[in-house]
Amino acid sequence: MEGKRDFDHLTQEDKVMISDSWGKVYANADDIGVPILIRLFATDPSSKQYFSKFKDIEDLKELEKNPHLKNHARKVLKAINTMVENINNAEKVTSVFNTLGNSHALRHKVEPRYFKVLSDVIVTVLGETFTEVMTSAVAQAWRNFFTAMCANFNDVYQEVGWNGN
Template identity: 55%
Template sequence: MERKQGEVDHLELERPSPLTDKERVMIQDSWAKVFQNCEDVGVAILIRLFVNFPISKQYFSQFKHIEDVRELEQSSQLRKHAHRVMGAINTLVENLDNAEKVASVLKLVGKAHALKHNVDPMYFKILSGVILEVLGEEYPEVVTPEVGTAWTKLLATLCYSVKAIYDEVGWTPPSASTG
């Protein structure tokens, strides 16, 4: 199910419905258990992303040429990025009741990935799927189908919001080479 760069011209997303109070509580309760193993879970998520979608490594100059999974797992740069990803998710989850804080975090993430790193927004959707997959496998007793549905909705909201920020800053995909 790997997508090749340039295969998707643009990412069209529908605005998800807002999280209910029950969904917010389920997400926060499940995250509290997951976040206890923050670094390991973050590394597992990034490793899964890079194994299943190797093209995604193109955005990481520090470790994009590392092919060996064990070597990737030991990369201090990968661990540092995993920690940042998990920290951003943690800030979102902790502030689900504070729409302004959530919007602020998503704006920072969206602008950085659009303007500084030039990451195609489709990778947020791909990463969301990887996050759901890893959480479901690593924490099946915590991420039940009902909790998974709430996480799906949260991650869809994240993707929608980040894509809106990309649009706001005028991000355009790099032209695919035709050679």
């Protein structure tokens, strides 16, 4: 995994809007993470197949209370937080993408398309939940961020020889 991963294509304005808005979002991480994953599963039910500890729970209300779901929601938001905090630090961002990309490709065997689905869900849920923060410009900055995130994950998947098995 030699490739450099970064958010260099984002404008400085994008980076500022992402950092500023994320502070408000991450302050509410425990309240926003579960709704994001619940929306992911409602939007694309096949995404639940990768979660052995709760993939068989059909009732979304019951799933909301599942401690394993809450734990994974925290992990997702913590990973995004690390990327946002290090948005200008290619070395740290590369490390995060390599670690997460490796585990999702090789251990969990998650199809890379789910990163795009999750990204779209996050922008939607943030827009609905943080209406005062997620202006159209901020939402576009986040879409740009997630486009870069997905491209970085795709690069890792390619480097590890992802073949879907």
